[in-house]
Amino acid sequence: MSSKEIQVLEDYISQHNLKITKQRRAVLNAFLDCEEHISADELHKLVTATEPKVGLATVYRTIALLIQSGLASELDFGDGQKRYEHKYMHSHHDHMICTECGKIIEFNHPLIEKFQEEVAARNGFTMTSHKLDIFGICKECR
Numbered sequence: 001m002s003s004k005e006i007q008v009l010e011d012y013i014s015q016h017n018l019k020i021t022k023q024r025r026a027v028l029n030a031f032l033d034c035e036e037h038i039s040a041d042e043l044h045k046l047v048t049a050t051e052p053k054v055g056l057a058t059v060y061r062t063i064a065l066l067i068q069s070g071l072a073s074e075l076d077f078g079d080g081q082k083r084y085e086h087k088y089m090h091s092h093h094d095h096m097i098c099t100e101c102g103k104i105i106e107f108n109h110p111l112i113e114k115f116q117e118e119v120a121a122r123n124g125f126t127m128t129s130h131k132l133d134i135f136g137i138c139k140e141c142r
Contacts, residue, residue: 005032005071012069026051027062028071037075037083037104077104077133094132100141 009028013020030046031038038046044059063084066072073087077097083104094112096105112132120127 008071009065009069012065018065023051023054023058024062024065026054027059028066031063031066031072031084032086035086037077037085039081039083041081043084077102078135094134096134096136096138098138098141099135100137103138103140105138 006025006028009024010020013024026047027043030043030050034043034046036042040056040059040063043063044054044056047054047059063072063074066084067074071087072084075083075085075095077083077095079102092113093106093108096107097103098105116130117127119125
């Protein structure tokens with residue numbers, strides 16, 4: 001877990017006249033310890049393993065703070081459940097999502113990045129960010 005990430009959240013919270021509570025810190029620590037694309041329910045289960053009094057509403061509110069402060073990204077892979085991943089000091093990547101088992105594979109390919117920039121430039125479009133999600137069936141499920 002990075003003390004820089006903790007500092008980012010604490011700075012954001014203090015700038016917005018909020019308090020850094022034990023519960024928020026527990027949610028942040030559980031999120032930072034997890035390298036998966038995690039749902040709020042899954043994060044809640046991780047948090048309550050060590051802090052049983054943390055409610056699901058606190059997890060949702062803390063996730064919102066993580067997103068607003070730039071520590072987390074919200075992902076929607078079309079399965080009816082939002083997922084969250086680390087954003088701060090993490091490199092850009094795209095996702096392949098198995099529609100059978102839900103497995104998520106992160107990838108990055110320089111040609112995809114290059115072609116996106118070329119298409120944007122050809123259309124006079126200034127790209128500020130992008131996301132690519134490819135849906136299909138993984139080799140284990142085929």
